[in-house]
Amino acid sequence: MYIPDYYEFGCPVNIVAGHDSLEKTADILAVPGSSQPMLLTDKGVRQAGLADIVLDAVKDRLDIKCVEDGVPPDSDLKVVRQLAQLYNQKGCDSIIAVGGGSVLDTAKGINMLVSEKTDDLMQFTGAGALKRKLRPLIAVPTTAGTGSEVTIAAVIADHEKNRKMIFGSHFLLPDAALIDSRMTLTLPAHIRAATAMDAMAHAVEACVMLSKNPLSDAHAKEAIRRIMKHLLPLIAEPENKEGRLSLALAAALAGIAFSNSLVGMVHALGHSVGSVCHVPHGNCMAILLSYGLEYNFHKTEERIADILFSLAGPEIYAKTPKSQPAQKSIDCIRKLNRDLFQATKGLHATCLKDLKDREQHPMVPKEKLPEIAQTALGDGMVFYNPEDVDYEDWLMVLEAAWEGVPLDRTKVRKG
Amino acid sequence: MNTDNFTFLCRSRSLFGKNALEHLPFELSGMGARKVFVLRDNASESSDSIRHLRPAFADSGMTLGLCPPPDQNSGTGTDILKDCYRTFTGKGYDSIIALGTGPITDLAKALNLAVSLGPEVFKRGIQPQDQAKSLLPFAYLPTRGGSGRESSCRACCNAQIFELPALAPDIVLTDERLMAADTKENIICSAFSALSVCCETFVFADNPMAKAYASAGISLLMEHLFPLLETENEWNARPAAVGNKYRRNLACIAHASAISGFLLANSTSIISFHLGNFIAENADTSGLTAGSAAAIFLPRVLEQFAGNTPALAQLLLPLGGQDAFSAVPPVQQAAAAIHILQNILNRFYQISFGAVPRSLGDAGIDKSAVARLQEKIQQEDIWTETGISGAGRDKIAAVLLRS
Amino acid sequence: MEGFIEIRPRRRFFLRLYLHIMLRVLGRAIQAAARVDEDVKKEFNAMPENYTFSLGAFPAGPCMIIGKDTQGIVRYMGSDMEKQPVHLKITLKSVRHFFSLLTFTESTPVSNARNRMIVSGDVPYACAAVRIMDIVQVYLLPRWMAKMAIKRYPRWTFKRHTVDRAKVLIRTLLGF
Ligand SMILES: [Fe+2]
Numbered sequence: 001m002y003i004p005d006y007y008e009f010g011c012p013v014n015i016v017a018g019h020d021s022l023e024k025t026a027d028i029l030a031v032p033g034s035s036q037p038m039l040l041t042d043k044g045v046r047q048a049g050l051a052d053i054v055l056d057a058v059k060d061r062l063d064i065k066c067v068e069d070g071v072p073p074d075s076d077l078k079v080v081r082q083l084a085q086l087y088n089q090k091g092c093d094s095i096i097a098v099g100g101g102s103v104l105d106t107a108k109g110i111n112m113l114v115s116e117k118t119d120d121l122m123q124f125t126g127a128g129a130l131k132r133k134l135r136p137l138i139a140v141p142t143t144a145g146t147g148s149e150v151t152i153a154a155v156i157a158d159h160e161k162n163r164k165m166i167f168g169s170h171f172l173l174p175d176a177a178l179i180d181s182r183m184t185l186t187l188p189a190h191i192r193a194a195t196a197m198d199a200m201a202h203a204v205e206a207c208v209m210l211s212k213n214p215l216s217d218a219h220a221k222e223a224i225r226r227i228m229k230h231l232l233p234l235i236a237e238p239e240n241k242e243g244r245l246s247l248a249l250a251a252a253l254a255g256i257a258f259s260n261s262l263v264g265m266v267h268a269l270g271h272s273v274g275s276v277c278h279v280p281h282g283n284c285m286a287i288l289l290s291y292g293l294e295y296n297f298h299k300t301e302e303r304i305a306d307i308l309f310s311l312a313g314p315e316i317y318a319k320t321p322k323s324q325p326a327q328k329s330i331d332c333i334r335k336l337n338r339d340l341f342q343a344t345k346g347l348h349a350t351c352l353k354d355l356k357d358r359e360q361h362p363m364v365p366k367e368k369l370p371e372i373a374q375t376a377l378g379d380g381m382v383f384y385n386p387e388d389v390d391y392e393d394w395l396m397v398l399e400a401a402w403e404g405v406p407l408d409r410t411k412v413r414k415g
Numbered sequence: 416m417n418t419d420n421f422t423f424l425c426r427s428r429s430l431f432g433k434n435a436l437e438h439l440p441f442e443l444s445g446m447g448a449r450k451v452f453v454l455r456d457n458a459s460e461s462s463d464s465i466r467h468l469r470p471a472f473a474d475s476g477m478t479l480g481l482c483p484p485p486d487q488n489s490g491t492g493t494d495i496l497k498d499c500y501r502t503f504t505g506k507g508y509d510s511i512i513a514l515g516t517g518p519i520t521d522l523a524k525a526l527n528l529a530v531s532l533g534p535e536v537f538k539r540g541i542q543p544q545d546q547a548k549s550l551l552p553f554a555y556l557p558t559r560g561g562s563g564r565e566s567s568c569r570a571c572c573n574a575q576i577f578e579l580p581a582l583a584p585d586i587v588l589t590d591e592r593l594m595a596a597d598t599k600e601n602i603i604c605s606a607f608s609a610l611s612v613c614c615e616t617f618v619f620a621d622n623p624m625a626k627a628y629a630s631a632g633i634s635l636l637m638e639h640l641f642p643l644l645e646t647e648n649e650w651n652a653r654p655a656a657v658g659n660k661y662r663r664n665l666a667c668i669a670h671a672s673a674i675s676g677f678l679l680a681n682s683t684s685i686i687s688f689h690l691g692n693f694i695a696e697n698a699d700t701s702g703l704t705a706g707s708a709a710a711i712f713l714p715r716v717l718e719q720f721a722g723n724t725p726a727l728a729q730l731l732l733p734l735g736g737q738d739a740f741s742a743v744p745p746v747q748q749a750a751a752a753i754h755i756l757q758n759i760l761n762r763f764y765q766i767s768f769g770a771v772p773r774s775l776g777d778a779g780i781d782k783s784a785v786a787r788l789q790e791k792i793q794q795e796d797i798w799t800e801t802g803i804s805g806a807g808r809d810k811i812a813a814v815l816l817r818s
Numbered sequence: 819m820e821g822f823i824e825i826r827p828r829r830r831f832f833l834r835l836y837l838h839i840m841l842r843v844l845g846r847a848i849q850a851a852a853r854v855d856e857d858v859k860k861e862f863n864a865m866p867e868n869y870t871f872s873l874g875a876f877p878a879g880p881c882m883i884i885g886k887d888t889q890g891i892v893r894y895m896g897s898d899m900e901k902q903p904v905h906l907k908i909t910l911k912s913v914r915h916f917f918s919l920l921t922f923t924e925s926t927p928v929s930n931a932r933n934r935m936i937v938s939g940d941v942p943y944a945c946a947a948v949r950i951m952d953i954v955q956v957y958l959l960p961r962w963m964a965k966m967a968i969k970r971y972p973r974w975t976f977k978r979h980t981v982d983r984a985k986v987l988i989r990t991l992l993g994f
Contacts, residue, residue, distance in 0.1 A: 001634045003667070006435060006932040010428025015624055018420035032547035126907075126938025131447040133549055166941065170428075170445075210931035214634065215429070215674075218627035226623075249623055256624070262931075306737075314741035378942025383930050388970040413970070437912040438934070441876050472827040474834070474913045476877055483821030502819045 002303070007213035011256045013139075013150050014176040017249055019241055021180045022054055025096065025138060026061035028176045032136045034094035036063045038087050040107050041098040042071040045142055048186050054098050054140060065090040075102045077121065077158040077165070080109035087114050094136035097174070098183075101148040101281075104139055108154040108172045111137050121156065121165060130169040139174040142183045144248040145195025145282055147202055147255015149177035179252055181245040189235045190347035192247075193340040194282030196231045199223060199251040201266050201285035202258035204333070208296065208303045209264035209384045220257035224310040226250035228336070235343040264385035266292035269397065272375035277364045279355055286340070287352055290333045291397050292385075294407040298414055299386040301326045308332070351404025369398045387412075423624040425677040426583045427555075427566055431670050435590040436467055439512075439554060440475035442586055446552040448510035450478045452503050454523050456515030457484045459558040462595030464514050480508055484515075485522070492573055496522060500529050510552040513584075514593070516561035516669075524570035524582050527553050537572070541579055548581065555584035557669040558595045560605025562705075563612055563688075566676030583680055587673045591662040594669070599644055602665065603763065603771060604706030605672050606640045611687040611709035612675035614756070617733065618717055618726045625681055632674035633733035639667035640759075644766070686720070687712040694780075697791060703778040711774060714756045723749050731755070833917050834880055838897075840920045841873070841882040843990060845894035847954050848884050850989030852892035854982050858953055861946045862892050870895065871906035871939070871947050875916040906939030906947065922959070925967045926951065957986045 016024055029035060041051045046069040055064065068083055087095075087110055097107035112124050115134040124130055139149035154167040184192070203220035206212065227250050230243040238244070269292070270284035293304050305325035309317040311332040320328050340348040349355045355363040364372075373394035376382070382389055389397075393413065400407045430438055443451060451472075455464065465481065472479055480502070485495050502508075503526065513523035528536050531550040555565050568583040569576060613632035616625050643664035679685065691709025721727040728748035732740045734755045743751050763771040772778035775785060851858045867890060874881025874897075883895040883904060895902060910916040915934040918924040926948060929935055937944045952968045965971050 001638055003635075004432065004932070006430075006432035006934075008428060008430050008438075008933050010425070012424070012426045012428070014422060014424040016422045021420075024422075033544075127936040128441075128445045129938075131445070163940070210927060211933070214631045215628065218631040218634075219624070222623050222627055253623055253627065309737040309741065314737075317737065318741035378945050380937070380941040380945060382945065383927060383948070386969070388968070413973075432932075434914060434918070437914040441911040444877065469825070469827045470830065471912070471914070473830045474875070474877075474879055475827065478824060478826050480822065480824050482819065498819045502822055506824065 001214055002212060002217070002306075004211075004213055007211065007215075007261075009213060009215040009260045010170075011150050011173075011259065012170065013173050015150075015179065015252060016176055017179040017245065017252075019181045019245065020057075021178045022057035022140065022182070025054075025058045025178065028138065028178075029062065029094055029136055032094075032175070034136045035061075036065045036092055037094040037096045037136075037138075038083075038090070038092040038110075039064055039067045039096045039098065040071065040083070040103055040110070041067070041069050042073070042100075042103055043069050045069070045099045045103070048142075050142055050183055050186075051098055053182050054096065058096070065092045071099065071103045071106045073102055075105040075109065075154075075156045077109075077156055078160070080106055080113065080121065080156060081119055084110045084113035084119070094138070096138045096140065098140040098142060100141070100143045101146040104141075104148045104174070105154045105156055107137055107139075107174075108167065109156045111135055112167070112172075121167075124167055124169075125165045127168040129167070130171040132171065134171050137174040139177045140183060141177065141179065141248065141251070143187070143195045144184045144192070144244075144251045145198040147199060147251050147258065149174060149179075150252060150255040151259040153259075177252060179245070179248045181241040181248065184244045184248055185238065185241075187238070189238075190344040191280075191282070192238070193231070193235060193344055193348045194280060194286055195251070196227055196247060196282075197286035197289070197337070197340075198282040199254040200227050200333070200336075201270070201289045202254035202263060203227070203250075204289060204307060205263040205266055205292070206254070206257035206261045207307050208293065208300050208386075209262060210386055211261035211384055212303065213261055216257040216261040219253045220261075221307065221310040223250040223254035223257065224307060226253070228311055228313075228332075231336070232339055232343060235340070262384045263381050264292065265295065265382055265389055265397075268379035268381040268385070268389075269372070269376050269394065271379050271381070272372045273352070273364065276372045276375055277355075277368055279363050283349060283355060286337055287349065287355075287401055288397075290330050290337075291401050291407055293330050293333070294409055295389070295393070295397055295412055296386050297326065297409055298412065304329050352398070352402040353404070364402065366402060369395060369402060373398055387414075421620070421622040421625075423622055423681055424580065425624075425628065425680070426568070426580060427585060427587050427673075427677060429670070429673065430586060430588040431666070432589070433591065435588050436471040436556075436592065439586070439588060440472050440477055443510055443552055443554065444475070444477065446510070446585065448477070448552045450480065450506070450508045451510045451512055452480045452482070452499075452508040452526075453512045453514060454482050454499070454519055454526070455484055455513075456517070456519040456558075458595045458597070459515040459519075459556075459593070460484050462558050462593060464556075464558055464593045464595075467590070467592045468512075468514070480506065485519070492518075492522070496525055496529065496572070499526050500534060503530055510554075512554045512556060513565075514556045514558060516557055516559050516565055520555055520565040520584075521571050523553060523555075524577070525572040527551055527582070528570065528572075528577060528579075536577075537575065540575075541577055545579060550579075550581045552586075553584050554586040554588055555673070556588050556590070556593055557673065558593050559597045560602050560609075560665065560668045561672040561676075562605065563608055563672050563675035563679055566673040567679040569680075580680075583677075589666050589670045589673065591659070591666045594662040594665045597665070599767070600704060600770070602640075602643065602668060604704040606636055606668050607704075607706035607710035608688060608691065609668070609672040609675040610636050610756075610759075611691065611706075611713045612678050612685050613671070614713055614730060614734075615685045615687060615716065616678045616682060618721050618724075618730055619684075620678075620682060622681075625678055628674050628677055630733035632671040632678075634736075635667045635671040635674075637734060639664040639671075641762075643668065644763075687716045690716070693792070694775075694788065697788060703772065703780070707772060707778070708775075710756075710760060711772065711778075714753045717756075718753060721749075727752060830913065833913055837875075837880040837913070837916055837920060841880055841897070842894075843958070844873075844920075844951075844954065845882040845884060845896075846993050847958055847986060847990040848950060849892055849894045850986045850994075851950070851954050851957060853989065854985045855953060855957075855978075858950050861950050862886065864946060865943055869906075869943070870902055870904050871908065871943065872899065872904045873908050873951075874899075875910045875913045876936075879910075879913045879916060906943050907937070908944065908947065909936050909938070910934055911936065922963055922967045925969075927969055954986075957983050958990075 203223040206220040308325040352364040613629040617629040691705045694708040695705035730752040870885030
């Protein structure tokens with residue numbers, strides 16, 4: 001077991017999981033004495049009927065003051081301000097956030113404004129600016145991927161000033177995360193695949209990158225095992241509610257792992273592909289994960305080898321010769337991607353050039369790669385990457401991922 | 416098939432390792448603390464922990480209030496608590512550090528209750544409306560192994576038991592420099608009770624979060640307990656110079672013990688742990704510690720309640736590691752896990768020249784004593800809080816006999 | 819209560835003295851490198867006018883401020899946080915952690931991985947600031963020491979290792 005010289009670990013979120021965990025909302029809110037929540041979600045989630053499931057589950061015992069579905073795909077300062085005003089006008093006393101990352105980020109933003117009774121978010125940016133508990137916030141994740149229900153960070157964009165505000169505080173964490181199998185029933189196959197691969201990237205990066213520690217490893221490995229066991233069967237048979245719950249829990253486990261040991265170059269590059277070419281985060285993760293491992297291979301071979309057990313199971317682990325497990329781990333992840341490509345009838349892309357938007361136009365034209373590489377230089381996650389990455393390195397990784405060919409490890413520059 | 420229907424909460428953050436102590440001022444001030452009230456026990460006094468605490472707070476601008484270690488002769492627990500309460504409120508403190516294990520953390524939790532909810536709380540008990548209240552920032556800094564209760568959300572004060580999620584420490588900080596020399600019996604007691612809690616949670620909890628904590632705890636114990644106790648050749652030799660290796664290993668045991676406390680806060684029915692405490696209180700033999708007793712019961716409890724379940728087979732993974740697990744055929748894994756647990760006891764019996772018992776018989780509890788204890792288990796209502804039914808008690812009685 | 823004592827742990831003089839000296843050297847070296855080294859110039863050029871960043875310790879430990887003045891010239895601006903607005907703050911959680919960092923016993927990436935650093939401000943510029951400090955450390959330190967302080971020792975030209983390094987060192991010493 002690898003124990004670093006120093007590490008921190010914690011996740012003070014009450015995890016409530018089950019096929020009917022939504023019904024426990026009223027009880028959870030009753031503890032801090034709340035009964036008049038604002039239900040926050042986005043249009044997609046509402047159209048999928050998920051907000052109604054939540055409403056049905058809680059309406060008998062809670063007085064829902066308002067249901068707001070105006071959260072844009074990436075959180076926005078103006079929206080946060082508007083919704084905070086609404087919260088105060090309607091006399092809400094808590095928030096139930098139903099959705100993915102941007103819904104939760106918006107909810108965290110609203111919660112800061114209404115709890116601190118201000119309309120200036122700027123003063124809370126950076127780490128540790130909040131000093132006390134905020135009002136009750138309950139997270140109901142709907143994607144089984146992002147893990148944002150257990151992360152301390154929130155990113156809110158200020159589109160007027162064209163910048164991103166980053167918040168980090170333990171007080172931003174929701175009081176409870178309700179993980180309910182009903183929330184992921186209607187997820188389309190390719191989105192299920194992509195979001196699960198996001199969770200996979202969280203878990204794998206948590207095991208390989210610089211802040212790795214025993215507690216995050218334990219969470220991450222269980223997440224990997226569950227994704228490998230349930231993801232493919234679930235694409236074929238989404239009605240299996242045990243599988244859905246298990247996968248949703250895998251996302252939460254991976255979220256706990258990476259919020260404590262942070263992610264590295266895969267996410268740094270993924271964020272950049274996402275912001276330059278508007279590719280959904282999960283798709284970037286699925287494609288880039290194996291490249292991140294290959295790039296760091298010379299520094300982390302042992303760590304990559306260590307996750308083979310969780311990826312492939314004890315039998316394959318036992319039969320793999322001692323010189324090969326790390327390569328085998330990478331192969332496992334590539335094979336999963338190919339299987340998902342088949343299972344989703346080609347909707348799950350395995351290389352950047354295959355990514356297509358709704359009109360079937362390629363999303364990542366090759367001439368965009370330099371711009372992506374430039375953006376990646378400014379992503380903080382690379383701090384946690386074992387090997388240094390400069391502009392040429394980013395470009396080399398991007399070119400391989402664009403073609404879908406393995407990285408030539410001899411070309412990776414070593415210190 | 417498990418259904419993953421559960422709730423799990425671990426309120427505490429763990430800070431572990433080198434220069435961990437220097438993180439404390441930042442963490443505490445992040446919770447709004449300026450004046451820190453420091454409680455410590457005699458063990459922490461012997462390890463000279465204040466010598467490390469002071470410089471860690473240098474340049475932080477915070478004020479430390481150092482209480483002397485409570486003296487057994489200076490009065491009852493209530494007197495000490497009242498004394499602390501007066502000083503704390505009189506001088507305007509706003510946060511608590513408990514430096515040490517066991518009773519000192521109970522005192523710290525009781526003090527936190529008194530200063531946060533008012534001293535009436537000891538008369539009226541915890542009310543439902545208290546559940547949501549937050550208490551003052553509280554950091555627990557172990558100086559030895561501990562019993563696991565320190566990091567749970569329970570406080571024991573003058574035979575009164577208080578349970579409140581917010582009672583769990585906000586921060587559990589394990590720094591090697593704070594580790595004090597300890598007797599081997601104590602270390603084994605800590606390690607064995609942590610092992611029992613982690614193993615039982617791992618096997619019985621349908622809860623991946625608890626299992627993750629448990630497996631990390633088990634791995635820590637398996638890798639650091641033997642090196643810790645084999646640093647000296649002779650069992651009876653006094654803990655001599657406390658070296659860095661010793662401190663590192665003991666810190667890992669303390670860490671595992673704190674993890675077991677997180678698990679105790681989430682589960683009421685850790686059978687071997689409760690049974691171990693019950694025996695340590697009720698058996699007529701001295702020298703059988705609660706931890707040792709729990710470790711004796713652990714394999715029997717697992718056999719009795721988990722039998723040949725996949726969960727028991729999975730236990731081999733944290734106990735033996737990935738290589739050992741994948742080497743053993745699935746049908747033999749459960750037996751192999753039990754075998755490892757039993758072997759730990761056997762090996763300690765050998766290296767301690769019989770001082771660590773392998774069975775109740777070794778501890779001097781004969782058949783007739785077992786029969787008396789069995790009766791007591793059937794009668795007493797100590798099990799109601801653990802939620803174990805009548806049938807369960809019969810099984811426990813059987814466990815007792817086979818141990 | 820008998821035996822109760824209240825203390826306000828004092829500042830640690832020698833630790834702080836060392837940090838003050840090192841920060842002064844580091845600050846001047848960054849200023850020098852910004853005039854000599856092309857890569858460092860490029861990083862600074864990407865920053866807006868008047869942009870400043872600081873490296874310091876929680877809560878009010880020794881610190882240094884680097885920034886561009888109104889003419890866009892990079893300057894070491896001392897340690898007075900009140901005198902000018904600081905746009906990007908890199909803060910170590912304690913003076914002790916800062917000491918480990920500047921005695922090169924704990925490298926920047928390791929210190930960051932151990933959650934001993936907090937960054938408030940724009941992340942892209944924080945990345946640039948770390949890259950600048952990496953380059954400056956390569957200039958200042960002997961190879962074996964720099965190898966411990968950064969992730970990957972760069973492959974520089976002979977001129978950069980000798981002539982440019984000499985220029986940076988002389989400018990650092992003289993402070994221009
Ligand atoms: Fe992600």
